[in-house]
Amino acid sequence: ILAAPAISTANSDVEKLTQNPANWATWGGNYAGTRYSELNEINVDNVKNLQPAWTFSTGVLRGHEGGPLAIDGVIYIHTPFPNTVFAIDQKTQAILWEFTPVQDADVTIPVMCCDTVNRGLAYGDGKIFLQQSNTVLTALDAKTGKRVWSVQNGDPKLGMTNTNAPLVVKDKVLTGISGGEFGVRGFMAAYDIKTGKLAWKGYSVGPDADTLIQPDKTTTWENGKVTPVGADSSVKTWKGDQWKIGGGTTWGWYSYDPKLNLVYYGSGNPSTWNPVQRPGDNKWSMSLWARDADTGAVKWVYQMTPHDEWDFDGINETPLIDQEVNGSMRKTIVHFDRNGFGYTLDRETGELLVAEKFDKSVNWASHVDMKTGRPQVVAKYSTEQNGEDVKSEDICPAALGSKNQQPVSYSPQTGLVYISGNHLCMNYEPFAVDYTAGQPYVGATLDMMPAGKDVLTGQPDGTTNLGQFTAWDSKTGKIAWSVKEPFSVWSGSVATAGGVVFYGTLEGYLKAVDAKTGKELYKFKTPSGIIGNVNTWSFEGKQYVGVLSGIGGWAGAVVATDGDKVIAAMQEKIAAETDSAKKVELEKALLMKTQEALGAAGAYASLGKLTKAGGVFSVFALPSN
Amino acid sequence: ILAAPAISTANSDVEKLTQNPANWATWGGNYAGTRYSELNEINVDNVKNLQPAWTFSTGVLRGHEGGPLAIDGVIYIHTPFPNTVFAIDQKTQAILWEFTPVQDADVTIPVMCCDTVNRGLAYGDGKIFLQQSNTVLTALDAKTGKRVWSVQNGDPKLGMTNTNAPLVVKDKVLTGISGGEFGVRGFMAAYDIKTGKLAWKGYSVGPDADTLIQPDKTTTWENGKVTPVGADSSVKTWKGDQWKIGGGTTWGWYSYDPKLNLVYYGSGNPSTWNPVQRPGDNKWSMSLWARDADTGAVKWVYQMTPHDEWDFDGINETPLIDQEVNGSMRKTIVHFDRNGFGYTLDRETGELLVAEKFDKSVNWASHVDMKTGRPQVVAKYSTEQNGEDVKSEDICPAALGSKNQQPVSYSPQTGLVYISGNHLCMNYEPFAVDYTAGQPYVGATLDMMPAGKDVLTGQPDGTTNLGQFTAWDSKTGKIAWSVKEPFSVWSGSVATAGGVVFYGTLEGYLKAVDAKTGKELYKFKTPSGIIGNVNTWSFEGKQYVGVLSGIGGWAGAVVATDGDKVIAAMQEKIAAETDSAKKVELEKALLMKTQEALGAAGAYASLGKLTKAGGVFSVFALPSN
Ligand SMILES: O=C(O)c1cc(C(=O)O)c2c(n1)C(=O)C(=O)c1cc(C(=O)O)[nH]c1-2
Numbered sequence A, B: 001i002l003a004a005p006a007i008s009t010a011n012s013d014v015e016k017l018t019q020n021p022a023n024w025a026t027w028g029g030n031y032a033g034t035r036y037s038e039l040n041e042i043n044v045d046n047v048k049n050l051q052p053a054w055t056f057s058t059g060v061l062r063g064h065e066g067g068p069l070a071i072d073g074v075i076y077i078h079t080p081f082p083n084t085v086f087a088i089d090q091k092t093q094a095i096l097w098e099f100t101p102v103q104d105a106d107v108t109i110p111v112m113c114c115d116t117v118n119r120g121l122a123y124g125d126g127k128i129f130l131q132q133s134n135t136v137l138t139a140l141d142a143k144t145g146k147r148v149w150s151v152q153n154g155d156p157k158l159g160m161t162n163t164n165a166p167l168v169v170k171d172k173v174l175t176g177i178s179g180g181e182f183g184v185r186g187f188m189a190a191y192d193i194k195t196g197k198l199a200w201k202g203y204s205v206g207p208d209a210d211t212l213i214q215p216d217k218t219t220t221w222e223n224g225k226v227t228p229v230g231a232d233s234s235v236k237t238w239k240g241d242q243w244k245i246g247g248g249t250t251w252g253w254y255s256y257d258p259k260l261n262l263v264y265y266g267s268g269n270p271s272t273w274n275p276v277q278r279p280g281d282n283k284w285s286m287s288l289w290a291r292d293a294d295t296g297a298v299k300w301v302y303q304m305t306p307h308d309e310w311d312f313d314g315i316n317e318t319p320l321i322d323q324e325v326n327g328s329m330r331k332t333i334v335h336f337d338r339n340g341f342g343y344t345l346d347r348e349t350g351e352l353l354v355a356e357k358f359d360k361s362v363n364w365a366s367h368v369d370m371k372t373g374r375p376q377v378v379a380k381y382s383t384e385q386n387g388e389d390v391k392s393e394d395i396c397p398a399a400l401g402s403k404n405q406q407p408v409s410y411s412p413q414t415g416l417v418y419i420s421g422n423h424l425c426m427n428y429e430p431f432a433v434d435y436t437a438g439q440p441y442v443g444a445t446l447d448m449m450p451a452g453k454d455v456l457t458g459q460p461d462g463t464t465n466l467g468q469f470t471a472w473d474s475k476t477g478k479i480a481w482s483v484k485e486p487f488s489v490w491s492g493s494v495a496t497a498g499g500v501v502f503y504g505t506l507e508g509y510l511k512a513v514d515a516k517t518g519k520e521l522y523k524f525k526t527p528s529g530i531i532g533n534v535n536t537w538s539f540e541g542k543q544y545v546g547v548l549s550g551i552g553g554w555a556g557a558v559v560a561t562d563g564d565k566v567i568a569a570m571q572e573k574i575a576a577e578t579d580s581a582k583k584v585e586l587e588k589a590l591l592m593k594t595q596e597a598l599g600a601a602g603a604y605a606s607l608g609k610l611t612k613a614g615g616v617f618s619v620f621a622l623p624s625n
C-alpha cells in the first residue's frame, strides 16, 4: 500500500475533484472552463422525462448569476448582495451551514454597475472562497462555514466592487475587480489560500511594473507573428495619466492550464465610454491575458478592440481546448467577445488562429485583419469619428455584446462550442464627462433594439428576437447551427456526454437541446428568469442538473428593480394623452427611462410580463420509477 | 333557445363557477368552504408520478398564505404586503396584468401581529376583490386589473389591519378586520360589489345595535336547547366599557349557505391576553356566528371559549356539511377551534351536536358540557386562577392552537374532515397592561414547546413533532387517523375525488396522502416553507394542483425575518461561554428572544435550517407522456 503524498497542493485537490464527474468543483467544471460533463445518464433520448427533483429559495431577490458547486454530496450556492453562502446536504436538502458577510449596502450597491450580482464560489484546500460585493475576499471553512480569513481587495468608495467567482490555483486564490463604469483600473490579484496575503497583483493598464509585463518576454500578435510587446506597451497608448482611471477591469471568468502553469482571462473596456476623450489604443484594456500562475508575469496579451468606442468590454471567458486547427493539433484558447467575434488563439504563444463573427449582424467592423490582429472599423459606426454629442445609429452588437458574461460550453463529442448570445443593436451617443472618484464615469447614452437581422447572413429579416443560442466550430470559425430566443440568453450552458446542452432563458425556462442540431428536447419554467449557469453532477449514482433562477443582471435589472412597471405606466399615459405637446414631453421622458440601466431598460421591459424577481435553486433529475 | 336571464347576481355566477370543478373560484372551492374537488384524474394510484408543471416567483418574500383562484383559464394569485395581484394566463404562463396598491409600510406593517400575510382574493361580478393590509378593500376589473373602487374598512393608526380573503355573496362583498392584539373591536362588514358602499356592519362585541343581535330572535345554545340570547347579551359580559377595546376580530375564513342565506364565521380572542383584567364571559368574542347575508342580522351565535385565558382565538373556518348525526340528516357546520375541540352544530339553529378534542393532548379543559355548551376548565391550567405574573406551565394547546388559520378539507367520499394541525403546549404568564390606541395590547409572555404527548391518547410519549395531520369524523367526534409532522401544518388542505388529500409543510413539502389511511403517496420540496392552501383545478382537460410557498405566518415569521439566525448565534455564544454568571445572563437574553413573535420564535427557530424566505407559486400535474 502506498501512502498518500504528504504534501498535496490545493491545485491537485481541485484537479482531482474536477476529474470526477460526480463533482462540479469550479465555475467551469474544470480548470479549462469548458463546462463539459462526462455524465450521460440524462441523454438525448430521455431528457424529455426530466423533472424538478427539489427546489430551494435563497431568500434574496435580484439577479442570481453563477451556479452551484457540488462536492462530495454537498451543494454550495451563493446569492447576490448580501452574498449569503449556503452549504446544503444533498441527501436531506437541509442547510448544513450558511454565512452572510456584514457589508454596507449604502456604500456598495450604488457603485455596482449592472445589478447586485455575484458569479459564485471557488473551492480549494477545504475552503470555500467568496468574493463579496464590497471587494472583501473571504475564505470559509467548507465543513463549518466559519470564516478563516478575509482580505480587502479594493475600495468601494472609489467605485470598486466585485462580482466575479474566484479561482483557486495551487496555493493561491485569484480574483479580479469591477468598476469600469467608475474609472477603476483593472487588475488580477493572487492571494495565499492559507493566509489571504497578497502574492502578486497585475494591472491591466499602466507601467510595466504594474502590469507585470516583461517588455522582452511578454509577446503579442503583430505583423503576423508573435512579437515581444516592448517597453511601456500600455502607458504609451494613453494620453498623459489617463491610464490611472483607465478601466480594463477583470470581472469575468478565469481559466488555468496546469501544464503550462498559465492563468487566462480577459480585461474590460477602457474608461470612459466616450472614446473622443481618451485617444490611443488604450492598451491593455479589451485584451486576452496569459499570466504565470506563480508570479503573475505576463506570457502574452492580445487586444481585441483597440480604442473601444462601444463598451465592448473584453472580459468574456476563455475556455481552453486542444483541437486541430489548419491540420495541426493546437493547444488553443477560445473566446467569444462582446464585440461579436469568436477568437481562437494558440494558448501557449498567443498566436491568432481564427477571428470570425459568431453573429453576422455584427456591423461595427468588417473583419479582423489576421496579420495585424486588429478589427477593421466601419466608419459609419465609429462613435469616435461621428464625434461627441452625435448619436451613432444601428450599431451591432449593442453595448451588452453579441455575448456578455454568460459562459459558453464545449463538447468534445461534437467539437462545438455552445454560445449563449444576445442579438441586439444600439444607438450610442458619447458625451464629455469629468472623472470624480466613486462617481459614474460613463460618458455615453444608449438605447438598444432587436438586431432584426439574420444571424447567419446579417441580412435584415424583420425578426424581433433578442437572443440566439449558437453552436460554433472554433477550428474554422463557422456557425454550425443557431436557434432564436425571444430574449438574450444570459445563462451559461453546460454540455454533457449524454449529447445534450442545457441553458436557461430570461423568461425562466431551463432548456435542453440536442448538441448536434439544437433541437429543443425539454423545457421547464423555473420560478424566475435565469441568468445563472446550468451545472451538472451526480449523487449516489444519479445525475442531477441544477440552476439558480432569479431575474437580474444588466439585461434583467429592469425587471428586478420594477423599472418595467414604470415603463408600462408611462406607455399607457402616452396612449391616453390627447394633447400633442404633452404627448411629446411624455415620450421624451419615456425615452430617458428606457435609456436607464445603461441603455438596457427599454429593450427588456417586456420581460416584466413574463417573470418576476426571486432567487430559487432548482435541481432536476430523471424520475426514479 | 332560451335567453340567459337578464339579471343574474354575482352570487349565482360564483355558485355556477364553483359547480364546475375546472374552476377554483373561492378560497374554499365552494360556498360551503369544504375545499373538496370532484376532479379525479390525479388519484391514489398515479399521484406518485405527479411533477411540477410550472413555477412562478412573486417577487415578494415573507409569508404567503391563501391560494390561487383558477377561473376560466386565468390564475389569480396574490402576495403578502405589498399585496400584489397577478392574473396569469394558464396557457402561456404570461402575466395578463398585475396590480400593486400604494400602501404606507411604516404605518401598516408594525401593527400586523403575525407576519405580513394575506389570505387571498375573491371573485364575483367580473371583479377581483383584494383586501389590502392597510384595511382598504379594492375591487379590480378581472379582465384588466384596473381599480374599479376602493373603500377604507378600518384605520391602521388604531391597530386595524386586514389579512383575510373577502367573500362575495349576492350583491355584496364581505370582509372582517384584524387587530385583536391591539384592542381592535372586531366586526363583519358587507360592501356593495358595484360601488363599495357599506351595506351593513355587525360587531362581535358591544350593544345589540352594533352587533346586529336581535335579543328575541337571535339564539344561542344554553341549558341543552336553542334559546334567545336576550337583551345586551354582549355588553353585560364585560366590565364597564371594556367591550370598546374588546377584540373579537374576524380575520379568518367565511362560508355561506345560499339556501339559508346565512353567512358563517368565527370571532377572535378578547383583548387583552391578560384575563384577570377583563372579568366576565367577554361575549361574543370566541364565537361562531350565523348572520343573514342581506342584513347582517344574527340568526344564532355560540361562544366556544368564554372568558379566554389562553388566546384561543376562535376565527377558524366553518365548513358546511350535510351529514347524518345521531341517526338523522342534519345541515351542519363544522369547526376546529384553536382551543383543541372539534365542534359540529346544526347550522340552521346553532344546536350543539358534537364537541370533542381532535388532539387528546389538549388539557386546559376536561371536556365541553353538552348541556351548557361550556368547556370545563382545569384549574391548574387556568391563567386567570393562577393569576397575574404567574407562569402557568405546560398548557396544551399553545396559543397558536391545536389548529390555526390553515383551513381543513372535507371529502364526501370518506365522510372525513382533514385537519392541518399544531401539536404544541405552552407556558403563559399574564401581566397587567394599559391600552394605548395603535399600540400592542397583549398582556402575556409565552413560550412554546412540543406537546410530547400522543394525539390519540394524550399520554406523554417523548415525541418532539410540532404538527399532526388528522382525519376526523365530525358525525361522531372521533379521530379516524393522524400522522405526525415535524413542524406545524400551517397549510390548508384539499381533498379530491381521486381519493387523495394534499397539504403543504413548513419545510416546504407539498404532500399527497391517501384520504382513507393517511399514507404518504407523494412529496416534493418546493422552494420555501408552505403556509398557503393547496387548490386544484383543470385546464384543457388536465388536472392541476397549485400552492404558494413562502415561509412566514405566526409560526414561520421567525425564519422570514431571520430571527432563527439570531437565536442560533445566541445558542453558540452560550455554548462557548465559560463564566457561569455570564452564561445565565446570556440564557435570559435567549429566553426573551425565543418569546418573540408572540412566543413562537423559540419553537420554530430550527426551521431555519430547512427553508428560507421566498414567494413562489408551484403548479403540479401528471406527466403528459
Ligand atoms: O466594467 C466593469 O467593471 C463591469 C462590471 C460588471 C460587473 O461586475 O457585473 C459588468 C460590466 N462592466 C459590463 O460592462 C456588463 O455588461 C455587465 C453585465 C453584467 C451582468 O452581470 O449582467 N455585469 C456587467
Ligand SMILES: O=C(O)c1cc(C(=O)O)c2c(n1)C(=O)C(=O)c1cc(C(=O)O)[nH]c1-2
Residues within 6 Å of the ligand: B065, B113, B114, B115, B117, B162, B163, B164, B177, B178, B179, B180, B181, B249, B250, B251, B268, B269, B313, B399, B400, B404, B405, B552, B553, B554, B555
Ligand atoms: O387577533 C387578531 O386580530 C389576529 C390577527 C391575525 C392575522 O390577521 O393574521 C392573527 C391572529 N390574531 C392570531 O391570533 C394568530 O394566531 C395568527 C396567526 C396568523 C398567521 O397568519 O399565521 N395570523 C394570526
